[in-house]
C-alpha cells in the first residue's frame with residue numbers, strides 16, 4: 001500500500017507525506033528535550049511523594065509541576081487544540097482566551113483517545129533510568145520542568161497517530177472499513193504498518209542524537225565520539241515505545257472511526 005502516498009488528495013489537503021513531515025520535525029523537539037533533561041542527573045527526590053509536603057498537593061514534585069503547568073496552559077487555551085492532550089485531564093480549568101476554530105479533520109471519537117497514562121509510565125519507569133546518569137544535584141524544579149517538556153513532546157508525537165490514521169483511512173477506505181467493522185486489531189495493525197518507514201525513523205533519530213548532541217567548536221572537532229545523549233538509546237526509545245504507542249493511538253482511533 002505504498003501507492004497510497006501518491007494518490008492521496010483529500011479535501012483538507014492532508015496527505016501522508018505532510019503528516020510524516022510533521023513527525024520528522026517533531027523528532028527534533030523530542031531529541032533536543034531529552035538532551036536538555038540529560039543535563040541533570042536522575043535527581044530521584046523529584047519523583048518521591050514523601051520528599052514534598054506542598055499544601056493541597058499529595059503527589060511528587062514532578063506531578064505538582066505538571067498539574068499546575070497544565071492548569072495555566074489550559075486557561076491559555078492549549079487543550080482547545082485537538083493535537084494537545086493533558087496528563088491530568090480531571091478538573092482542568094476552562095480556557096479563558098477567545099475560541100480558535102481549529103479545522104475539523106478528525107472523527108469526533110478522537111476526543112476520547114488519550115494514552116498519556118501509558119506515556120507517563122513509559123517515560124518515568126523505562127526511559128528515564130536509561131538516559132540520565134545516577135546522582136543528585138538538588139535541581140529538582142528544573143529537572144521536573146525538563147521532564148514536562150519531554151512528556152509534552154512525546155505525547156504530541158504519539159497522539160499525532162490520530163492524524164496518521166485518518167489519512168491512511170481516507171486513502172484506503174475499502175481496506176480499512178471491513179477491519180473496523182470486525183473490530184479486528186491485528187488486521188488494522190497490519191494495514192497501518194510500514195516496516196521500512198519504521199527502520200528509517202529509528203536510523204534518523206539516532207543520527208539526530210549524534211548531530212544535536214555534539215559540542216559545537218570553531219576549530220577541530222573535539223568530540224571524539226562523546227555525545228550528550230546516547231544515539232542508540234534514542235533509537236531504542238523510538239523502536240520499543242514511541243512507534244508502538246503511536247500505532248496504539250492509530251488503532252484506538254480507527255476502531256471508532258465508523259462510530
Ligand SMILES: O=C(O)C(=O)C[C@]1(C(=O)O)C=C[C@@H](O)C=C1
Pocket residue numbers: 020023164192193194195197198201242243244246247
Ligand atoms: O508513518 C507512518 O505511516 C506511521 O504510521 C508512523 C509510524 C511511526 O510511529 O513512526 C508508525 C507506524 C508505521 O509502521 C510507520 C511509522
